[in-house]
Amino acid sequence: MANPPSPRELADELRRHLSWHESEGTTQAWRDAKAQAPVAVKAQVPAAAPAAQRTPVQAPVAKAAAAAAARPQAPESAEVPVRTLDEIRLELGDCKRCKLCQGRTQIVFGAGNPKASLVFVGEGPGADEDAQGIPFVGKAGQLLTKMIEAMKFRRDEVYICNVVKCRPPGNRNPEPEEIAACEPFLKAQLASLKPQVIVGLGKFAVQTLLREETAISRLRGQWREYQGIPLMPTFHPAYLLRTPEDKKLVWADLQLVMKRLGKL
Ligand code: SF4
Numbered sequence: 001m002a003n004p005p006s007p008r009e010l011a012d013e014l015r016r017h018l019s020w021h022e023s024e025g026t027t028q029a030w031r032d033a034k035a036q037a038p039v040a041v042k043a044q045v046p047a048a049a050p051a052a053q054r055t056p057v058q059a060p061v062a063k064a065a066a067a068a069a070a071r072p073q074a075p076e077s078a079e080v081p082v083r084t085l086d087e088i089r090l091e092l093g094d095c096k097r098c099k100l101c102q103g104r105t106q107i108v109f110g111a112g113n114p115k116a117s118l119v120f121v122g123e124g125p126g127a128d129e130d131a132q133g134i135p136f137v138g139k140a141g142q143l144l145t146k147m148i149e150a151m152k153f154r155r156d157e158v159y160i161c162n163v164v165k166c167r168p169p170g171n172r173n174p175e176p177e178e179i180a181a182c183e184p185f186l187k188a189q190l191a192s193l194k195p196q197v198i199v200g201l202g203k204f205a206v207q208t209l210l211r212e213e214t215a216i217s218r219l220r221g222q223w224r225e226y227q228g229i230p231l232m233p234t235f236h237p238a239y240l241l242r243t244p245e246d247k248k249l250v251w252a253d254l255q256l257v258m259k260r261l262g263k264l
Pocket of ligand 1 (some may be wrong): 107
């Protein structure tokens with residue numbers, strides 16, 4: 001007959017047991033580990049809860065875990081709740097979330113087909129857009145319309161919007177806090193549209209979408225991804241008005257998009 005374990009062996013065994021529970025993420029079962037199924041205890045303990053906020057195990061743990069499991073769970077990837085464009089516009093309201101509201105004539109939310117396979121995202125409205133409430137209607141907008149038609153789309157088949165919805169005074173660049181205030185609405189628009197391809201127009205739009213500061217001259221022409229949607233960075237049409245010799249580079253980028261959308 002084997003000798004009964006010594007107090008030291010019992011202590012070692014207990015340490016190993018607790019260490020296993022900790023490695024499984026179980027941190028609250030110490031008071032009454034025998035009474036709780038490990039999986040039920042684990043469901044009760046959010047892994048990210050700071051130690052100071054942890055509370056002792058509450059009975060009945062198994063019942064609470066079962067109720068939690070029965071609740072419908074949002075898919076983990078759904079960072080932005082999907083709403084219609086009208087709902088998003090309604091939420092934006094007469095927005096005063098940043099100081100760009102002070103100089104605008106009107107909000108330029110976006111325009112086009114809510115079921116568009118192709119979405120263009122620019123930086124912000126200029127004077128013409130501010131006056132008309134429609135994105136890309138000035139000279140740069142007219143060039144964008146030509147680009148869209150050259151891609152074998154009609155302008156009303158695609159969707160066009162900007163990172164910021166109000167005109168920066170004197171057409172200055174949007175400031176980081178203005179972008180931060182307005183970006184949730186762009187995100188919501190793109191989540192609602194779910195296009196097959198996004199074309200990012202110019203440095204600000206692309207850097208905002210990609211969250212990186214690489215120069216647009218290096219980013220353009222390379223497929224990237226935004227929330228699982230293929231993104232093609234390219235130059236802004238306003239830049240092309242100043243630098244027409246780079247139109248061929250943009251055309252090469254747009255041809256990649258056409259190929260992806262079955263237009264080539
Ligand atoms: S730029 Fe965007 S966040 Fe700022 S006031 Fe206009 S709509 Fe609101």
